[in-house]
Amino acid sequence: MTTTPTTSTLKVTDPVLLEFAAEVGASGKVAVVGAQTRWDVGGQPAKGVRQLGAPAGVVEYKPEEMTVKVRAGTSVSDLDAELAAAGQRCALPNRGGTVGGAVAVGEDHLGVLGRGPVRDSVLQVRYVSADGVTVTGGGPVVKNVSGFNLPKLMVGSLGVLGCLSEFVLRTNPVPGVSRWLQFADADPFAVFDLAHRPGAVLWNGTSTWVLLEGYLPDVEAQNTLLIKQWAGVEVEAPPPLPQHRWAMPPAALSTVGPLPTGEFVASVGVGRLWGQRPAPPTAQDPVVVELSRRLKTNFDPTGRLNPGRTP
Amino acid sequence: MDLKIDPEELNACVQCGLCLPHCPTFRVTGDEAMSPRGRIKLMREVQDAGAPLTKEVLRSFDTCVQCRGCETACPSGVQYGHLMEATRETLAAKGKVTPRWQRAALMALNRPRMLRAGSAALAIANKFGLVPARLGLPANMPVRQAPLKTSGHDVYLFTGCVMDAWQRSIHAAAQRVVEAAGYGVEPTGALAPCCGALHMHAGLAKTTRKFARAMIASLPDRPILVDSAGCGAAMKDYGHLLGTPEAAAFSARVFDIQEWLAPNLARLPVSEPLDVRVAIQDPCHLRHVQQVHLATREALAPFVSELLELDDEGLCCGAGGAFSVLEPELAQDIRARKLTSIERVDPDYVASANPGCALHLASSGVPTIHPMELIDAAINNTPLPAK
Amino acid sequence: MTSFLDRIRAAAPIASRYGGSKFRKPTDALVADLEAALSPGQVRADGAQRALLSHDASLFDGGVAGPVCFPTTGEEVQAVVTVALRHNRAIVPRGAGTGLAGGAIPFGAPVVISLTRMNRILEVDVENRVAWVEPGVVNLDLTKHLKRIGFHFAPDPSSQQVCTIGGNVATNSGGPHCLAYGVTDAHVLAVEIVLASGEKAMLGSIGPQDEGLDLRGAFIGSEGTLGVATKVAVRLTKNPPAVKTLLLSFASVRAAANTVSAVIAAGIVPAAMEVMDQRITIAVENFVKAGYPVDAAAVLLAEVEGLADGVKIEAEQISAIGTQNGATEVRLAQSEAERELLWKGRKTAFGAVAQIKPDYYLHDTVVPRSALADVLEEIYKIADRHQLIVMNVFHAGDGNLHPLLLFDRRIEGELDRVHAAGAEIVEASLAAGGVLSGEHGIGIEKQDYMDRLFTSDDLDHQNRLRNAFDPSCRTNPGKVLPMAHSCADIQALRSVPAGVWG
Structure with missing residues (x-):
């Protein structure tokens, strides 16, 4: 690929990012490590790779804009706490890891129906390229179609295209009321149809959980509507999620065959399932595989970024 | 070539394309040359830029139904009817459109x-x-x-x-x-x-x-x-x-x-409404040109048990005066869309205040009726035509 | 009976008499191969057709279309692309041609692929909350089709009555209701595409993203430069049980803009928040007669939806916030008909300005919501400096500005002043921490501003993305990236044999 002449006079000036870029450098195999909570996703990291941590901290939080600029190494718990203080939240799941890890893995919050998917919440991404320079994709505002969508490419990339350093994330107001109901004997798909845009409908083969969110009178009305249909009780929290994630068309959940009841929690209407064992490998479109390979080659010609992992 | 279109009127179009879905010929062909925006663009090419009148350009002008559905859709208020009338007048004078046999029939x-x-x-x-x-x-x-x-x-x-x-x-x-x-x-x-x-x-x-x-x-x-x-x-x-x-x-x-x-309804004798479900087909020249199509609803409402609206926002039925005779295939494709809308409301009758539309629809089996026939039947007990 | 398409074939044979130096006859071999791959009626090379498809809804001239193809299936798109590849000719996909950034304008006489005849809704799969559609399906047609089962397609650009789903995918379209629902990429789950190589690929899936990179997300908004979409899986959104639409009048644009910021700051995300200034309100009211207050300096159209109680609570809060910020009147739409009329006014606003001046230039930038009032003030000053009339109608809730500069292209120098003012508007938006485009895209309009937002390294990486999909830069060349950052594009544009196109 040809190199291109420089025309832009803009430069990255943030010393923290510059320092991180220098740390990544332009040669040698390197992996950015967060809390290693999902270190099993996408294959085992190669041995003998230099590991480093991304910068941490909330850089700029603008509740009135519903955006937050946060470094990749920040823990999701810290971010959540800062947002909660202003009555807001974000789309990242908190499974004990970092913001960068959550974006790199790209797994959605179990309340994705109310919070939106992670990939829609990353407005701007900054990463250090294989050449050791900081690259910015997207923009800091809530709506933007200026140029190619690098943020989308980074969500779920497991850091193999660039070392993630900073994001601008969309935030949202915390609903007035969030309430979990549990039903011992309900049809989860009927619950999903009946409830108006629930935050989540979970199912483990016997029990169904539904997350109602919104203004108190609306939640009360939805609560009454569902309780009239099925016997249910309010509970503190959803069930714990097994480790491994599966994905399928939402309607296919009704025919989950290989997993016995109690060994999975499924997200109805989403097609996500967390199982106690890994999902069976699925066949991939060879053209898609080739496209992904070319992307990897274009972004990281020498294969120095997070070797061993494949998104 | 000077098409003798008023330059101000020709210049009014900003080429935004909001007319496209309201044009029956674009709807069935997806062809820009068969859309109001395309036709206006070609008028400009011919009148302002000296482009020649090829058969494709003539075909573009020729296939316009002149329903003027684009006019009501146009936020810029382009007087499309005037543009097309001027174009056709100039071309007819040069013998480019409307062959002799058509002129004889019209006379x-x-x-x-x-x-x-x-x-x-x-x-x-x-x-x-x-x-x-x-x-x-x-x-x-x-x-x-x-x-x-x-x-x-x-x-x-x-x-x-x-x-x-x-x-x-x-x-x-x-x-x-x-x-x-x-x-x-x-x-x-x-x-x-x-x-x-x-x-x-x-x-x-x-x-x-x-x-x-x-x-x-x-x-x-x-x-x-x-x-x-x-x-x-x-x-x-x-x-x-x-x-x-x-x-x-x-x-x-x-x-x-x-x-x-409509404003004289109180002068009509009181009668029981007919027990019929009537869909209103708005003739383009009532809805888009005269823009008095709402009066049809007002006039009919007291005399029938149910009035039904079609969901195609008054898209032309393809009749277009002599259009259905001159361009039968295009007219049939356009009509097919109208028939789908009619099927969706499944009426007893389709009321049309234009004889051309009524005939065009009736020839594909639609039970058409004029609003006056319905009112006459309600107040004078005249028999309704068979459905 | 001869079919309708046969008749068009007969009426529009390929050999064209539409001469002139601007539009010469294309090379016969290419057209013949395209005709062989499709059918003669699906290939048009006459001058009239090519003249028409050299434009979109933008102001840019200078496009030159090659042969125009009307495929009806994904396989036919593959066939067209393969022929183009064989002839070393670029391709440009096209929907309804309503783009405002020049994204569909062909350069260098490429094969134009018009997708208007791929307009079938293939499957509505309620269980999976998804519909499979062809790219030529009109946005509003899809929503109307879904209405009967209580769903809709959420992105609703102002041109939704005419723009196509394929075009929405290409530009990652927004619309008033994207404030709450998100733009197109939040509503497109999978896209089947044909690459410049002629290969077909399915990007994304109707389940959650799992294995692999989000190629779907990279494709959406790529303005036709990565391939041609041939099938799209769109998410179905349940229609809300309750909707309330408020119309607030203000004595200043600043007061309206402040209200918008205050609503967001209060933790309310309405379905839509749109502001129109007085000039545009007058033009709109003249067209739709929806009862817009023509004496207010600005109006805010706010819509809330959801369950009944929440909608009531939010409507009251917005009303109160408006009043605190100086709203002179707060009106609640009393019927569905009134609501529809208000929205019709908002969505046809751009065209309505032609009542005042024959031409307009519609800009599209995004600024932080809190900067709205200041940037708007700056925009009015810029227009005054250039002696132009500016009108403002915009997706205020997103901070997405749409200043309309009015002009008459027949008046010498007026368009130059429009471009100069436009450049200053872009600079003002960037200076406020904004971006180049919220929904129209970069196309050819803002290519030269890209280096005002991105570093050379950023642009280089965008080009690497492009290059992975289309190494020879054959799909819609010359768009989005500034020329210096897409060398291969320049080569593609020069690939036409000398002398063929004049």
């Missing part, structure tokens, strides 16, 4: 006796199944029709050309309804044989102007009620066409019959 419209004789012959041929279905003649076309009689001099009822020859029963129903409201009616008959709308469409504006001047002279003073949306639209445009105060005053006296009846 017959202003000659009632010839038209009646020809229609009777057609009716007989039709009974023996000799007329191609695509011409869309009414199935029960009368060989002889009882004449309409003058009952007073409060209003004129414009009877026109083809409609009077083929569907006089609608005029009769309209006359009975107006009389029931307490007005004396004078059918115009030979006083005003033809409005010239079809000639205008074909680019023969000179002929239309001649008809217009004659009609203005022969129908003084009184309101003129029109039960054909296409004719009404043409007569309301005489003011613009001739550009004289007399013509403007005449146009101001022209009313679509539903438009005129």
Whole structure:
């Protein structure tokens, strides 16, 4: 690929990012490590790779804009706490890891129906390229179609295209009321149809959980509507999620065959399932595989970024 | 080539494309050359940029139904009808559109006796199944029709050309309804044989102007009620066409019959509504040109049990005056869309205030009826046509 | 019976008499191969057709279309692309041609692929909350089709009555209701595409993203430069049980803009928040007669939806916030008909300005919501400086500005002043921490501003993304990236044999 002449006079000036870029450098195999909570996703990291941590901290939080600029190494718990203080939240799941890890893995919050998917919440991404320079994709505002969508490419990339350093994330107001109901004997798909845009409908083969969110009178009305249909009780929290994630068309959940009841929690209407064992490998479109390979080659010609992992 | 389009009017289009889905020919072809935006662009290319009149350009102009659905959709207020009329007039004068046989056929419209004789012959041929279905003649076309009689001099009822020859029963129903409201009616008959709308469409504006001047002279003073949306639209445009105060005053006296009846409903006898579900098909020249289509609903509402709306926002049915005869395949594709909308509401009757639309739809099996026939049936207990 | 398409074939044979130096006859071999791959009626090379498809809804001239193809299936798109590849000719996909950034304008006489005849809704799969559609399906047609089962397609650009789903995918379209629902990429789950190589690929899936990179997300908004979409899986959104639409009048644009910021700051995300200034309100009211207050300096159209109680609560809060910020009147739409009329006014606003001047230039930038009032003030000053009339109508809730500069292209120098003012508007938006485009895209309009937002390294990486999909830069060349950052594009544009196109 040809190199291109420089025309832009803009430069990255943030010393923290510059320092991180220098740390990544332009040669040698390197992996950015967060809390290693999902270190099993996408294959085992190669041995003998230099590991480093991304910068941490909330850089700029603008509740009135519903955006937050946060470094990749920040823990999701810290971010959540800062947002909660202003009555807001974000789309990242908190499974004990970092913001960068959550974006790199790209797994959605179990309340994705109310919070939106992670990939829609990353407005701007900054990463250090294989050449050791900081690259910015997207923009800091809530709506933007200026140029190619690098943020989308980074969500779920497991850091193999660039070392993630900073994001601008969309935030949202915390609903007035969030309430979990549990039903011992309900049809989860009927619950999903009946409830108006629930935050989540979970199912483990016997029990169904539904997350109602919104203004108190609306939640009360939805609560009454569902309780009239099925016997249910309010509970503190959803069930714990097994480790491994599966994905399928939402309607296919009704025919989950290989997993016995109690060994999975499924997200109805989403097609996500967390199982106690890994999902069976699925066949991939060879053209898609080739496209992904070319992307990897274009972004990281020498294969120095997070070797061993494949998104 | 100068198409003699008013440059200001031609310049008004900003090429935004909001007209595209409201154009029946674009809807069925997806072809920019068969859209209002495309046609205007080509008019500019020809008139302003010296592009030659190729057969593709002529084809683009030729396939316009002139429904003017684009005009009501246009936020810039482009007077598309004027653009296309000017284009066709210029091209017709140069012999580029409207071949001689079409002109001859159009001239017959202003000659009632010839038209009646020809229609009777057609009716007989039709009974023996000799007329191609695509011409869309009414199935029960009368060989002889009882004449309409003058009952007073409060209003004129414009009877026109083809409609009077083929569907006089609608005029009769309209006359009975107006009389029931307490007005004396004078059918115009030979006083005003033809409005010239079809000639205008074909680019023969000179002929239309001649008809217009004659009609203005022969129908003084009184309101003129029109039960054909296409004719009404043409007569309301005489003011613009001739550009004289007399013509403007005449146009101001022209009313679509539903438009005129709506404020007079209280004068009609009270009756039980008919137990029928009626879908309203808005003729383009009522909805997009005269823009009085809501009056049809107002006039019909008291007389039928249920009025149904089609969900296609008044997209043309493909009749377009002589369009369905000149461009049968395009017209059928356009009609197919209308039929789908009609099927979705599944009415007993489809009420159309334009004879051309009614015939075009009826020839594909749609039970069409004129709004006046429904009101007549409700207040005078006249039998409804079979569904 | 001869089919309708046969008739068009007969009416529009390929050999064109539409001569002139601007539009010469294309090379016969290419057209012949395209005709062989499709059918003669699906290939048009006459000058009229090519003249028409050299434009979109933008102001840019200079496009030159090659042969125009009307495929009806994904396989036919593959066939067209393969022929183009064989002839070393670029391709440009096209929907309804309503783009405002020049994204569909062909350069260098490429094969134009018009997708208007791929307009079938293939499957509505309620269980999976998804519909499979062809790219030529009109946005509003899809929503109307879904209405009967209580769903809709959420992105609703102002041109939704005419723009296509394929076009929405290409530009990652927004619309008033994207404030709450998100733009197109939140509502497109999978896209089947044909690459410049002629290969077909399915990007994304109707389940959650799992294995692999989000190629779907990379494709959406790529303005036709990565391939041609041939099938799209769109998410179905349940219609809300309750909707309330408020119309607030203000004595200044600043007060309206402040209200918008205050609503967001209060933790309310309405379905839509749109502001129109007085000039545009007058033009709109003249067209739709919806009862817009023509004496207010600005109006805010706010819509809330959801369950009945929440909708009531939010409507009251917005009303109160408006009043605190100086709203002179707060009106609640009383019927569905009134609501529809208000929205019709908003969505046809751009065209309505032609009542004042024959031409307009519609800009599209995004600024932080809190900067709205200041940037708007700056925009009015810029227009004054250039002696231009500016009108503002915009997706206020997103901070997405749409200043309309009015002009008459026949007046010497007026368009130059429009461009100069436009450049200053872009700079003002960037200076406020904004971006180049919220929904129209970069196309050819803002290519030269890209280096005002991105570093050379950023642009280089965008080009690497492009290059992975289309190494020879054959799909819609010359768009989005500034030329210096897409060398291969320049080569593609020069690939037409000398002398063929003049």
